[in-house]
Amino acid sequence: MNKSLVVCVALCLAQWVSAAPDPTNCDTLDPAPLDASVEYEAVIQAIFTGGPTQDAKCTACHSPNTSGALSLAPANSFAALVNVDSAQDATIKRVLPFSATNSLLFRKVNCANPGVGQRMPRNRPPLSLDEQRLIRDWIDQGAVFRQRVLVNGFE
Ligand code: HEC
Numbered sequence: 130m131n132k133s134l135v136v137c138v139a140l141c142l143a144q145w146v147s148a149a150p151d152p153t154n155c156d157t158l159d160p161a162p163l164d165a166s167v168e169y170e171a172v173i174q175a176i177f178t179g180g181p182t183q184d185a186k187c188t189a190c191h192s193p194n195t196s197g198a199l200s201l202a203p204a205n206s207f208a209a210l211v212n213v214d215s216a217q218d219a220t221i222k223r224v225l226p227f228s229a230t231n232s233l234l235f236r237k238v239n240c241a242n243p244g245v246g247q248r249m250p251r252n253r254p255p256l257s258l259d260e261q262r263l264i265r266d267w268i269d270q271g272a273v274f275r276q277r278v279l280v281n282g283f284e
Pocket of ligand 1: 187188198214217218238247249
């Protein structure tokens, strides 16, 4: 066998072995963005935290006081998610900017079998399709904390 082919096979195999398992049974979402510039605090954090009329969908478990490795409380969530390896499978980031499909956070809310652990919110009804799309859109738009506000072309 040709040497470069052997190297390629070895590298490709290493790539395959080191990738987090593919998710299955994912909800089909409308490919168009629901919101062209998703705000982290107002939109994404609000999904995690809930509100006066809404259950704390994620922070009920993912708070600094719980034993979970991931806190989704407002003071911690952004830094705990973006470009941070999953605590359970270091071959996937919790949030990989510009790639929702390669981010465990999105897989966890979008897929009945996310590949790593269970669907979130755990033991509760899945997030609505619109909530899933907002998380997808935020990641695909670069997973920034604040969108740049352009006034007459200047920041
Ligand atoms: C009933 C408790 C509970 C709720 C509610 C919950 N989680 Fe989780 N979450 C867990 C547990 C336990 C784990 C670790 C096991 C697993 O991944 O299944 C986990 C793991 C995760 C992980 C993977 C962390 C890592 O580093 O591997 C993410 C991301 C996550 N949850 C996001 C969410 C989001 C977003 C919500 C709300 C939509 C949510 N969770 C709601 C208990 C919960």
